[in-house]
Amino acid sequence: MLEYLIRFSQIHESFRKPELEALASFHGIDLEVLKYEENSPFCTVRLVSEKAAYTLISRSILAHAIYELWGVGTDYPSLHADVHARTASKSASYKDSSFRFTIDSYQGKRNSTAQRSLIESFKYFGFKGPITMNGAELQLCIFEDYEQKAEEPFMIYLGRLITGSQRQFMDKYNLKKRRYISTTSFDSELALVTANITHAAAGKLFYDPFMGTGSFPIACAHFGAMTVGSDIDSRSIRGKKNRNVLSNFHQYGLTSHLLDNFISDLTHTPLRVSRCLDGIICDPPYGVREGLKVLGKRGGGGEEVVMIGDKPAHLQEGYLAPKKPYSFNAMLDDILEFSAKMLVDNGRLSMWMPTAAEDIELGIPSHPWLQLVSVCVQPFNKWARRLLTYRRLPEAEIDQSIIIQRREYERDGTADELNAFRKKYFEGFKEI
Amino acid sequence: MKLLTLNFLTCARKTCKSLPAAFPLHPKDAELEVVETDFNAPFLRNILGRLEWDALKTLCMELGLPNLPPSAPEPEALLEPGAEMAELELERELEPTQTARDLHNLLLETGIKEGKLVCGNCGHEYAVKEGIANFLLPSHLV
Numbered sequence: 001m002l003e004y005l006i007r008f009s010q011i012h013e014s015f016r017k018p019e020l021e022a023l024a025s026f027h028g029i030d031l032e033v034l035k036y037e038e039n040s041p042f043c044t045v046r047l048v049s050e051k052a053a054y055t056l057i058s059r060s061i062l063a064h065a066i067y068e069l070w071g072v073g074t075d076y077p078s079l080h081a082d083v084h085a086r087t088a089s090k091s092a093s094y095k096d097s098s099f100r101f102t103i104d105s106y107q108g109k110r111n112s113t114a115q116r117s118l119i120e121s122f123k124y125f126g127f128k129g130p131i132t133m134n135g136a137e138l139q140l141c142i143f144e145d146y147e148q149k150a151e152e153p154f155m156i157y158l159g160r161l162i163t164g165s166q167r168q169f170m171d172k173y174n175l176k177k178r179r180y181i182s183t184t185s186f187d188s189e190l191a192l193v194t195a196n197i198t199h200a201a202a203g204k205l206f207y208d209p210f211m212g213t214g215s216f217p218i219a220c221a222h223f224g225a226m227t228v229g230s231d232i233d234s235r236s237i238r239g240k241k242n243r244n245v246l247s248n249f250h251q252y253g254l255t256s257h258l259l260d261n262f263i264s265d266l267t268h269t270p271l272r273v274s275r276c277l278d279g280i281i282c283d284p285p286y287g288v289r290e291g292l293k294v295l296g297k298r299g300g301g302g303e304e305v306v307m308i309g310d311k312p313a314h315l316q317e318g319y320l321a322p323k324k325p326y327s328f329n330a331m332l333d334d335i336l337e338f339s340a341k342m343l344v345d346n347g348r349l350s351m352w353m354p355t356a357a358e359d360i361e362l363g364i365p366s367h368p369w370l371q372l373v374s375v376c377v378q379p380f381n382k383w384a385r386r387l388l389t390y391r392r393l394p395e396a397e398i399d400q401s402i403i404i405q406r407r408e409y410e411r412d413g414t415a416d417e418l419n420a421f422r423k424k425y426f427e428g429f430k431e432i
Numbered sequence: 433m434k435l436l437t438l439n440f441l442t443c444a445r446k447t448c449k450s451l452p453a454a455f456p457l458h459p460k461d462a463e464l465e466v467v468e469t470d471f472n473a474p475f476l477r478n479i480l481g482r483l484e485w486d487a488l489k490t491l492c493m494e495l496g497l498p499n500l501p502p503s504a505p506e507p508e509a510l511l512e513p514g515a516e517m518a519e520l521e522l523e524r525e526l527e528p529t530q531t532a533r534d535l536h537n538l539l540l541e542t543g544i545k546e547g548k549l550v551c552g553n554c555g556h557e558y559a560v561k562e563g564i565a566n567f568l569l570p571s572h573l574v
Contacts, residue, residue: 203474226475228437230567237564256470259540260437264567268574270444270558272455276482295574302571314570315557321568 003034003069004053005159006043007104007143009062009167013038015193016062018374018389020045022197027055041106042145042157044069053162059223060165061192067141067159076121079156083122097129100136108146108153118142122158166192169222172252179251180243182236183289186215190378190387194281195219197374197389198350204278205259209266209338212236214245216281221249221257225279232293232323234263266334267294267326277342283352284331287415287422292331293323299412327409328419332365336390337406340369343392348373350389356424357382368402369393382429383421433549433565436539438491439483443551444558444567445574453553456487459494460557462547469540471528476536477507497538505531 008016017036020043024031032046047053050068057066070087073079101119103110110118119142129137139161144153173188175181194216200206202224208216211229213236220227229245231237237245249258264270285292296302302322306313313319332353339349349370357379364372370390378385409418416423441457448454485504492500510532528536548557549565556573559566 203472203478205475205479226472226479232568234564234566234568238562256472260434260543260563262433262437262441262565262567264444268444268446268567268569270441270565270567272440272442273449274440274482276440276479278478295569295571297571297574302574305572306570312570314573319570322571 001032001046001048002050002053004045004047004162005067005069005072005143005157006045006057007064007067007141007159008041008043009064010041010106012062012190012193012376012378015190015197015376015378015387016043018376019060019062019193019196020056021374022199022389023056023060026199026201027052029056031056040145040155042143042155044072044157050162057165058163059196061167061170061189061196063165064167065164066162067157068162069157069159070140071158073156074154075152076118076156079158080121083158087125091125091127094138095126095128097127097137098132098135099127099129099138099140100132101140101142103142103144105144105153106146107148108144108150110144173218173222178248180213180239180245180248182213184283184285185213186283188215188219191215191219192222194350194352194387195223195225197376197387198279198281198348200225200279200281205276206279206281207271207277207342208282209264209269209280209335210282210284211245211261212283213239214248214261216283217245217258218248218252218254220279220281221254222252224257226257226259228259229261230264230269231261232263232265232295233290237261237263265295265323266331266338269338271342273341275342275344275347277339278344278347280335280339280343280347280349280351282335282350284335286354286425287325287328287419288354288425291323292326292328292415292419292422294326295321296324297322298324325413325415325418328421329365329407330409333367333406336365336367336370337404339390340367340392345392345394347392348389349392350387352385352387354383354385354421356421356429357384364388368404369398371397383425433560433563434540434543435488435491436479436483438544438549439488439539441549441565441567443553443556444569445551445554445556448551448553448556451553454551456484456491457549457558458552459491459544460548460550462495462544462560464495465543465545465563466537466541467543469536471533471536472540473510473526473528473532476532476539477510479539480504480507480510480535492538497542500538505535510535 029052034044036043071083143157145155170189200220200223204225206220206225208229217227217229249255373389376387443454512527
């Protein structure tokens with residue numbers, strides 16, 4: 001087993017380890033995390049080979065790159081001592097390679113004179129190859145980790161670059177450059193991370209039942225999955241001429257990964273019950289920016305066919321099916337039940353769920369056929385949204401003694417009565 | 433709406449959903465379109481075992497498309513013999529068989545652009561416009 005250094009971005013901290021672990025389990029890589037802290041971008045891991053290191057990080061979004069660890073220390077003398085111990089056999093094989101040295105200081109700064117002298121302190125390697133700024137065969141980086149406002153770093157690493165990640169793609173999919181978006185379009189960085197955590201990949205079929213403008217299907221398609229999406233709002237799928245979900249797939253050259261989009265409500269889904277989906281990703285409506293609604297008539301009734309003239313209204317052009325407010329908890333349970341029935345063994349569900357900051361420890365919905373894999377939190381000021389990821393258990397792993405019981409919900413009522421989060425949101429998250 | 437997707441769709445009404453008569457939905461006044469897409473061997477192989485082949489045969493017959501063989505091809509029939517089935521990387525370089533190309537064309541390139549999908553149990557018609565089907569129900573069918 002060998003030691004490697006992962007350089008993370010210092011953002012979305014609670015998503016970094018779940019993404020790393022999801023990539024390891026996706027590729028079947030044994031991952032041992034040696035040192036990881038939420039307040040540092042440097043993480044050390046033990047892996048079986050350089051190939052495993054390459055595979056692990058090459059499709060990561062929250063990591064920048066992975067390095068073979070050539071040394072670690074709390075100051076430069078201890079770093080140099082560790083470099084001697086670790087690289088005695090390695091550095092000689094790079095004697096004539098083109099090379100490049102860089103310095104990456106987190107929360108710290110070195111002027112160019114100081115940088116040069118630090119780099120020159122490694123001249124005992126005796127590299128004779130040319131110094132190349134682009135595409136050098138050997139790329140070494142000195143990493144310095146500083147406490148805020150500290151003069152000197154408290155931890156220093158030396159690493160040899162193995163591979164970068166796919167972090168640059170968050171820019172390609174940036175919403176600012178996407179032709180068709182709405183108020184609920186999902187930020188490209190976290191959409192790609194969600195696709196990674198859910199194991200989107202070539203050959204797989206992924207479904208988003210609340211697709212909106214298609215943020216998640218696009219992220220899944222980027223990783224090679226075939227995608228299907230639906231939404232209760234026909235306008236969000238159809239958009240306008242040349243600006244719609246299909247045009248977004250065109251923009252990114254991903255149309256071969258778009259199977260279909262259709263208009264439907266999850267509580268009345270037309271998908272036949274079968275284990276046909278490899279992954280489900282959704283950001284369900286919170287009822288704040290968009291209504292939380294299902295098919296049906298508010299207050300009941302509506303059992304008779306509505307006629308316009310002598311023709312039934314629902315068979316006429318431009319008919320809009322009536323919708324009623326829906327309980328937020330009922331929706332979460334419906335998503336789990338749907339996923340439990342539709343996912344293949346070990347298929348994953350990732351669902352975004354908003355919570356008032358004061359309720360952050362409260363209920364994560366559960367289903368006996370689904371195992372919670374990870375919980376990530378994106379904090380905002382007074383509320384947060386969580387990414388919940390589940391794995392569909394193979395039949396043999398399901399505890400058959402658990403009886404599936406649905407919670408009881410309010411059947412009818414106003415949007416506020418059915419959705420505590422919405423109510424708190426508009427009351428400014430005061431204590432009730 | 434591609435023919436592959438239709439193989440996974442039934443009537444959205446709760447009273448129909450579990451009934452055999454509600455699947456597959458029957459096309460009516462269907463205008464077909466063929467849109468070229470990249471051949472995708474891993475996906476085709478993955479999805480093959482999830483198809484209801486009889487429903488696909490029914491659909492082809494109702495759309496006036498050429499008859500399908502009585503049973504679904506085996507995954508091994510998708511790539512030229514000698515293919516390494518385990519190695520996805522190698523697979524991309526290998527030539528798909530005619531069977532695979534025909535299946536790709538049928539499932540992933542052929543779709544209903546305009547028309548209706550009719551439930552064989554309740555007779556409700558779902559409209560397809562510009563390739564997008566609408567499965568919302570009026571309140572008396574919810």
